[in-house]
Amino acid sequence: MKTLKQSLLIGMNLALLAVVLSPLAGSVGQWVTLGLGLGVSAGLFVLYRYVGQLERSQKHAN
Numbered sequence: 001m002k003t004l005k006q007s008l009l010i011g012m013n014l015a016l017l018a019v020v021l022s023p024l025a026g027s028v029g030q031w032v033t034l035g036l037g038l039g040v041s042a043g044l045f046v047l048y049r050y051v052g053q054l055e056r057s058q059k060h061a062n
Contacts, residue, residue, distance in 0.1 A: 008047055015037045018040075
């Protein structure tokens with residue numbers, strides 16, 4: 001689980017990097033990159049929280 005959480009954090013950081021660099025993509029590409037970056041980052045954050053909840057529930061079950 002720890003490796004999965006680290007991978008999710010790396011993915012979130014890369015998606016946020018795309019958001020930061022989105023102004024370099026041009027006018028239309030900027031908005032596409034911004035939207036995709038925020039969407040991917042939000043999705044990975046939700047997965048990260050879900051994995052954390054699974055870890056806590058497994059600790060309580062043991």
